Amino acid sequence: MEKQYKTPNDWYHFNQSQLRKYKSEWIAFTNRGVIVHDKDFFKVAKATDNLPVSQYTIDYIFDSDFVDPVRLKV
Numbered sequence: 001m002e003k004q005y006k007t008p009n010d011w012y013h014f015n016q017s018q019l020r021k022y023k024s025e026w027i028a029f030t031n032r033g034v035i036v037h038d039k040d041f042f043k044v045a046k047a048t049d050n051l052p053v054s055q056y057t058i059d060y061i062f063d064s065d066f067v068d069p070v071r072l073k074v
Helices: 008-022 041-047
Strands: 025-030 033-038 057-061
Touching: 008 025, 008 033, 008 057, 025 041, 033 041, 041 057
Parallel strands: none
Antiparallel strands: 025 033, 025 057
């Protein structure tokens, strides 16, 4: 059974490291998880038409969110 968080932003905070698979995509998520993802924002927005705006968040997952830092030898 999936964990339910108080808000969509709480879910995002606790699951951010698992979002790598959605790099360069828009995601819509609730307090229970991702409900739709796509590279096209309008497809994601259309898929959320039947949900109250207060129940989900739409965000873009940037490649740079998952870039490992470069360590230089000195």
